[in-house]
Amino acid sequence: MGSGVVCENVHELRRTYAAELRRVKESRRNDGLRGPRPPSVGDVGVKETVSPSGTQEPRRPFARSWIEVPGGRLPLWTLGAGPDVLLLHGVSADHTEWRAVARGLAVDHRVLLPDLLGRGVSVPEEDAGFDLGREVERLLVVLDAAGARRPLVAGHSHGASLALALAGHRAVTGLLLASPVTPWTPRPRVLDLLERRPIRRAVEPVLRTCRRPLTRYILTRRVYGERGPHIGDAVERYAAPYADPRRARALLRIFRDWRPAELADLPPPDGLDVRVVTGGADRRIVAGEAARWARRLGAACTVLEGVGHGLTEEAPDRVEAILRDMSAGAPGRTSHGETDEHQERPLDPPDGP
Numbered sequence: 001m002g003s004g005v006v007c008e009n010v011h012e013l014r015r016t017y018a019a020e021l022r023r024v025k026e027s028r029r030n031d032g033l034r035g036p037r038p039p040s041v042g043d044v045g046v047k048e049t050v051s052p053s054g055t056q057e058p059r060r061p062f063a064r065s066w067i068e069v070p071g072g073r074l075p076l077w078t079l080g081a082g083p084d085v086l087l088l089h090g091v092s093a094d095h096t097e098w099r100a101v102a103r104g105l106a107v108d109h110r111v112l113l114p115d116l117l118g119r120g121v122s123v124p125e126e127d128a129g130f131d132l133g134r135e136v137e138r139l140l141v142v143l144d145a146a147g148a149r150r151p152l153v154a155g156h157s158h159g160a161s162l163a164l165a166l167a168g169h170r171a172v173t174g175l176l177l178a179s180p181v182t183p184w185t186p187r188p189r190v191l192d193l194l195e196r197r198p199i200r201r202a203v204e205p206v207l208r209t210c211r212r213p214l215t216r217y218i219l220t221r222r223v224y225g226e227r228g229p230h231i232g233d234a235v236e237r238y239a240a241p242y243a244d245p246r247r248a249r250a251l252l253r254i255f256r257d258w259r260p261a262e263l264a265d266l267p268p269p270d271g272l273d274v275r276v277v278t279g280g281a282d283r284r285i286v287a288g289e290a291a292r293w294a295r296r297l298g299a300a301c302t303v304l305e306g307v308g309h310g311l312t313e314e315a316p317d318r319v320e321a322i323l324r325d326m327s328a329g330a331p332g333r334t335s336h337g338e339t340d341e342h343q344e345r346p347l348d349p350p351d352g353p
Contacts, residue, residue, distance in 0.1 A: 059103070062113070067145045069138040071128030075121055076142055077113040080106030083173075083327055084151035086143070087113050088159030091181075091258060092251060094120030096237055097156060100316035105323060112151065114142050116162075118250030120241055128250060130257040136165045143170060152327055154319075156312050157181055157285070158258070164297075167269050174273035174326045178319060179285055179309050182293040183264035194256035200249065208248045215239040225281035225308025227315065234313075273326055274299040277319060279307035 062077040077095055085105055087098040095113035102111040117138055118124040128134075139162060143151065152173045155163030160180030167175055193199045207214070216235045219228070228234070242248045268274075278290035280303045287303050294301035302322065307314045 060106070062099075062102075065145075067114075067142055069117060069141045070134065071138070072117050072122060072124040074117050074123075074138070074142070075115050076146060077102075078110060078146065079103070080108070080110045082109040084146075084148040085109050085111050085323060085327070086139075086148065086151040086153045086163075087111060088139075088153070088155035088162050089113075089116065089119070090156050091158035091254060092119065093156075093238055094241065096120075097310070097312050098154075101154075101312055101320050101323070104316065104320040109327065110148075112142070112146055112148060114139075116159075118247055118254050122247070124246055124250040126246070126249070128253070130250075130254040131259070132161065132165050132262055135162055136169060139166050140169060152176075152323065154178060154323060155180070157309065161260070161263055164263070164266055164269070167272060168266065172272070175269065175275070176319075176323055176326060177274070177276045177293075177297075177299070179278050179282055179311055180276060180290060180293060181260050181263070181285065182289050183261055184289060184292070185260040185285060187258065187260055191255050191258065194252050200252045200256075203252060204245065204248050207251065208243055208245065211239040211242045211248075212236075219310075222284045223308060223310045225279055225283075225310070225314060226306050228308065228310055229313050268297050275322060275326065276301045277311065277322055278303055279309060279311045279314070280305040281307055282309045282311075284309040 060079060062079045064075050064077050066073050067076055075095075079102060085102075087095070087102060089095055089097050094115045098111075098113050102113055105111050115122045116135065117128060118130065150171050150173050153163045153166060154176035155161065156178040158181050160177035163175050163177060164180075166172070194203075212235055215238050216231065219234055219238070220231060224231075224234075242251060274297050276290055276294035276297070276299045278285070278287050278301070280287050282290070291301045291303075304311060304315050304318055312319055
């Protein structure tokens with residue numbers, strides 16, 4: 001690719017981001033989201049936890065430790081005591097997307113929430129890579145450091161890919177794949193441009209400058225359904241880490257190395273409790289695609305109606321309930337009927353393998 005083509009692509013990216021920034025500023029006047037900011041996700045309305053016996057207990061803080069992994073350092077938050085549950089976030093999110101689920105589970109489980117390298121408050125090295133193999137290698141270090149021998153593993157979106165790959169290298173008690181990326185999830189062709197260092201160098205300052213409008217656009221148009229958290233709080237949580245040039249540069253390498261088609265090469269877990277849960281209003285990975293992946297893996301699939309791609313924040317109670325069933329050894333099934341908040345339904349098997 002010649003320098004003229006590189007410059008043309010960079011200018012096009014700049015024009016696109018600038019146009020989106022103008023659009024978001026204009027639309028905010030009418031989006032009805034300027035109310036006072038509530039507490040952060042995971043803390044909303046939670047002043048106490050309720051034990052299985054029904055007694056109320058004071059809310060406990062998460063403990064944070066730092067772990068040296070290949071390619072940098074990452075933080076691990078832990079809470080509770082009991083069987084281990086590892087919770088893995090999406091490709092550009094951080095551990096906070098799981099906090100509401102984690103607080104409920106921590107009553108009688110030990111929950112482990114890492115910020116994957118390059119995300120959250122982690123500290124990536126400049127030459128760190130982010131292909132599936134290297135991401136799993138870091139998770140193995142995290143599990144060893146935490147002394148987690150046979151955890152129940154749940155992953156959301158890209159985190160579901162990591163959970164599935166991890167099960168090929170470490171004994172786990174089960175896998176919950178929430179709104180999972182699948183082998184058929186399209187990889188935008190524009191990401192091929194990120195193979196070139198000059199492109200990444202040119203895009204990095206644009207990414208840092210436009211991180212809030214870009215995050216707002218992704219969350220409102222692609223992630224949350226009707227029950228998403230307060231958008232101002234979510235935008236700040238997910239955009240703030242990429243003000244740091246190291247993480248902004250790392251994010252571009254993460255997208256460079258993100259290749260969903262590689263999931264087709266992973267063998268289906270044998271003799272393992274694997275379940276898929278997805279949102280009926282998911283605009284990022286539609287429910288039919290998630291059901292197709294569940295069938296390929298031999299997994300039960302649950303669809304939460306009215307819930308979008310961010311189901312760990314939109315329906316944390318339902319996700320927690322599924323994890324509790326798995327921890328207790330209850331058999332997986334495609335559920336149907338209604339709960340207090342969310343209707344669940346089975347999916348007809350889609351065409352294709």
